[in-house]
Amino acid sequence: MAGITGDMYRDIERTLLSEAELRETVAQLGRQISADYAEKNLLLVSVLKGSVVFMADLMRAVTIPCRIDFMAVSSYGAGTKSSGAVKILKDLDMPLAGVDLLLVEDILDSGKTLRYILELLSAGKPGSVKICTLLDKPVRRQVPLQADYVGAVVPDEFVVGYGLDYNERYRNLPIIGILKSEIYKTREGLSL
Ligand code: IMP
Ligand code: MG
Numbered sequence: 224m225a226g227i228t229g230d231m232y233r234d235i236e237r238t239l240l241s242e243a244e245l246r247e248t249v250a251q252l253g254r255q256i257s258a259d260y261a262e263k264n265l266l267l268v269s270v271l272k273g274s275v276v277f278m279a280d281l282m283r284a285v286t287i288p289c290r291i292d293f294m295a296v297s298s299y300g301a302g303t304k305s306s307g308a309v310k311i312l313k314d315l316d317m318p319l320a321g322v323d324l325l326l327v328e329d330i331l332d333s334g335k336t337l338r339y340i341l342e343l344l345s346a347g348k349p350g351s352v353k354i355c356t357l358l359d360k361p362v363r364r365q366v367p368l369q370a371d372y373v374g375a376v377v378p379d380e381f382v383v384g385y386g387l388d389y390n391e392r393y394r395n396l397p398i399i400g401i402l403k404s405e406i407y408k409t410r411e412g413l414s415l
Contacts, residue, residue: 231392231393231395231396232396232400234393234402234403234406235383235384235396235398235400235401235402235403236380236400236401236402236403236404237400237401238398238399238400239375239377239382239398239399239400239401240375240385240398240399241398242397242398245280245385245397245398245399246280248357248374248375249277249280249281249284249357249374250284251374252281252284252355252372252374253281253283253284253285253286254284254286255372256281256285256325256355256372257284257285257286257287260285260287260289260323260325261287263323263350263351264321264322264323264350265285265287265288265289265290265323265325266289266290266291266292266317266319266322266323266324266325266349267281267282267285267289267290267291267292267325267327268291268292268293268294268315268324268325268326268327268344269291269292269293269294269327270293270294270295270296270326270327270328270329270336270337270340271293271294271295271296271312271313272295272386272388272394273328273329273330273386273387273388273394274327274328274329274357274386275386275394276385276386276394277327277329277357277374277385277386278291278327281327281355290317292315292316292317293313293315294311294313294314294315294340295311295312295313296309296310296311296312296336296339296340297309297310297312309335309336309339309340311343315344315347318347319344319347319348319349320347320348320349320350321348321349321350322349322350323349323350323351323353324344324349324350324351324352324353325352325353325354325355325372326340326341326344326352326353326354326355327355327356328354328355328356328357328370329356329357329358329385329386329387330356330357330358330359330360330377330382330387331354331356331358331359331360331361331364331368331370331373332360332363332364333363333364333365333366334364334365334366334367334368335365335366337354337368338366338368341354341368353371353372354368354369354370354371354372355370355371355372355373356370356372356373356374357374357375357385358373358374358375358376358377358382358387358399359373359374359375359376359377360376360377360378360379361376362378362379363379377399380401380402381401381402381404381407382399382400382401382402383396383399383400383402384396384397384398384399384400385397385398385399387399389402389406389407
């Protein structure tokens, strides 16, 4: 069955960001963040699992001293739309007081997930909080939220790869691609 065995690329409608484009995008973000946080106490916080590939590349594109931490939430079931319900599965290990926190996200869609995470993290009294998202889907926003660093603006399509999943699949695809709609239309709500 497509997406489970065989070539992942056959489920991709078209490539949005190639490996070379992703490299350039991440390098650019790394340069900008390194300049902006040169005199600060940078903590990169990645929201698992979607941003794990982006985080791994971005942290190596940052040339100033920094620390990393991870947090896990679940906002999606098996579908392609945010439920708005966010569950914390893993909280941060580090105290946030006085830290310049940069949230590293895979994609900013409705913004509901990030809004919730931001509220939660601000209780730890960090020195500053900013958002770095690889992808931004501004037309889908339901809460007023803007990222401080954006890798690329993408159209209102369901994208996978470079950490992003559909039903936990395609995360290991090295590109960002638009998933063929027949994949989620025929399998919406079904577990693989
Ligand atoms: P939001 O709460 O609607 O902003 O949802 C954000 C989360 O939904 C992201 O961190 C992703 O895990 C997931 N998501 C949103 N859009 C896509 C997409 O196009 N492909 C894969 N995951 C997505
Ligand atoms: Mg996801």
